[in-house]
Amino acid sequence: MIQTNDKLLCIRGNSFYSEGEVYTVGRIVNNKYFQLxxxxxxxxxxxxxxxxxxxxxxxxxxxxxxxAWFDKIA
Incomplete structure (x- = not known):
C-alpha cells in the first residue's frame, strides 16, 4: 500500500528520475495510481x-x- 509522503527509491532511472535517489509520494489518485x-x-x-x-x-x-522503476523504503 502506498500513502502520501511515503519515500520511494529509484532503482532504474531515466531522464526525469535518477537511479539511487529518493522521491516522495504526492496525492493518491486511487489504489493503482498516485503522484510521484x-x-x-x-x-x-x-x-x-x-x-x-x-x-x-x-x-x-x-x-x-x-x-523509471522504484522500491518503497520501509
Whole structure:
C-alpha cells in the first residue's frame, strides 16, 4: 500500500528520475495510481503500482528510458 509522503527509491532511472535517489509520494489518485514528486518537489508525474511493481511510464520520445522503476523504503 502506498500513502502520501511515503519515500520511494529509484532503482532504474531515466531522464526525469535518477537511479539511487529518493522521491516522495504526492496525492493518491486511487489504489493503482498516485503522484510521484520530482527532485524539487514542485512537479510530479503519475506513477503506477501493479503486479509489475512501482513505475512511472513515459513516451519514449520524452524520456531516454520509457519507465523509471522504484522500491518503497520501509
Amino acid at each position: 514528486l520530482t527532485d524539487n518537489n514542485e512537479d510530479h508525474w503519475y506513477a503506477t503500482l501493479d503486479e509489475q511493481g512501482i513505475y512511472v511510464s513515459f513516451d519514449s520520445s520524452v524520456a531516454e528510458n520509457s519507465k
